[in-house]
Every structure is written in structure tokens, then in C-alpha cells.
Amino acid sequence: MARARCLMDEHTFTHNFPNHKRTRKTYLCYEVEILCGDSGLPPDEDKGFLCNKGADQPGLPCHVELYLLERIRSWNLDRKLHCRLTCFISWTPCGTCARKLAEFLKENSHVSLCIFASRIYSLHDYEAGLRTLQEAGAQIAIMTFKEFKHCWETFVDHQGRPFQPWDELDVNSQGLSKELQAILQTRQN
DNA sequence: ATTTTCAAT
Numbered sequence: 544m545a546r547a548r549c550l551m552d553e554h555t556f557t558h559n560f561p562n563h564k565r566t567r568k569t570y571l572c573y574e575v576e577i578l579c580g581d582s583g584l585p586p587d588e589d590k591g592f593l594c595n596k597g598a599d600q601p602g603l604p605c606h607v608e609l610y611l612l613e614r615i616r617s618w619n620l621d622r623k624l625h626c627r628l629t630c631f632i633s634w635t636p637c638g639t640c641a642r643k644l645a646e647f648l649k650e651n652s653h654v655s656l657c658i659f660a661s662r663i664y665s666l667h668d669y670e671a672g673l674r675t676l677q678e679a680g681a682q683i684a685i686m687t688f689k690e691f692k693h694c695w696e697t698f699v700d701h702q703g704r705p706f707q708p709w710d711e712l713d714v715n716s717q718g719l720s721k722e723l724q725a726i727l728q729t730r731q732n
Numbered sequence: 733a734t735t736t737t738c739a740a741t
Contacts, residue, residue, distance in 0.1 A: 564736095565736055565737055566736095566738090567737080567739065568738070569738040594738090595738040596738085597739080598740085605738085607738065637737090637738070640738085662737075663737090665737070
């Protein structure tokens with residue numbers, strides 16, 4: 544029996560995804576696409592969203608990217624089929640998570656990863672991490688109006704309401720995009 | 733309890 548896919552609460556989206564905010568939570572929406580084949584995934588499990596576990600919650604904290612890897616592995620996808628994974632994430636991966644994603648991509652050549660991020664998480668070794676992830680084949684870009692609208696329409700329980708952009712959406716997106724390009728174009732030493 | 737980046741102070 545098909546069960547309804549869990550949608551993100553409207554306020555979760557409007558509090559966490561806008562690119563003029565800085566939040567202590569990180570949300571990640573994903574879509575899986577199997578090229579030339581059936582994923583074998585149950586209906587409605589090819590799209591979903593995840594959130595990190597913060598230091599304010601019981602147990603060990605965990606960045607959302609690690610939950611994503613856990614989930615991908617749980618699908619046991621056919622390695623003979625090419626899987627395209629698209630993620631929309633409120634912060635770019637930290638250096639450690641970026642390296643773990645890169646390692647996963649190297650070990651799983653049947654999976655390609657495309658990341659759209661709202662904001663750039665810029666602490667510690669984030670720049671080298673993002674470059675490592677790109678070198679492992681991931682595409683990394685900043686979310687634009689198109690991606691925010693797509694997320695709203697695809698993952699949010701919007702009750703029929705249309706996506707409402709905020710004032711600084713385009714300006715921030717363009718600025719962050721330039722910043723990301725500069726990071727990714729820098730040569731590693 | 734406060735702060736303004738997946739907490740840290």
C-alpha cells in the first residue's frame with residue numbers, strides 16, 4: 544500500500560531556507576532519479592527531507608549529510624543503474640561532511656550528486672572541503688528563485704499557497720553564487 | 733542565558 548510522502552511544514556521551510564537568515568538547523572531535501580530503469584524504491588520514497596540532530600537534542604549530534612548517506616545506503620540501489628541524486632540544503636556541507644560525501648561518490652560511481660545550497664557554511668576548512676567534493680564529481684551551486692520555488696512546490700505542505708520570495712532573494716543568491724564560484728575555482732595547493 | 737554559520741560561550 545502506498546503511503547503519503549511526508550511534507551515539510553510551511554514554517555520549517557520559511558524559517559530555514561531563506562538566504563538572508565542564519566539558522567542553527569540544517570535541512571536537506573532530496574530527489575532520486577534512476578536513469579534508464581526502475582529504482583526499486585517504494586512509491587514516494589524517491590523524495591524526502593532530513594534535518595540534522597543538534598547539540599540541543601539527546602544523543603550525539605549528527606550533521607544532516609550523514610543521515611543522507613545512511614538513507615542512500617539503506618535503499619541498496621542496483622549498482623548497475625545510474626542514480627542521480629539532487630539535494631537542496633539550507634547550508635553547504637562543512638569540510639568534514641564534504642569529504643565524506645566525496646568519499647561516498649568515489650566508492651559509488653553509479654551515484655551522481657547535484658547540490659543546491661541556500662547559504663554557504665563558512666567555518667573551518669569549508670573551502671577545501673567544497674573543492675574536494677567538487678573534484679569527486681559533485682555539482683555544487685547556490686539555490687536561485689527557481690530552486691526555492693521548486694522546493695516549495697515539491698517538499699512543502701503549502702496548502703495550495705504559491706511560493707512567496709523574499710526581498711533579498713535574488714541579490715543574496717547572486718552574491719553567494721559569486722562567492723562559491725571563487726571558492727571552487729581556487730586551485731588547491 | 734545569550735548569541736547570530738549543522739553551537740559555543
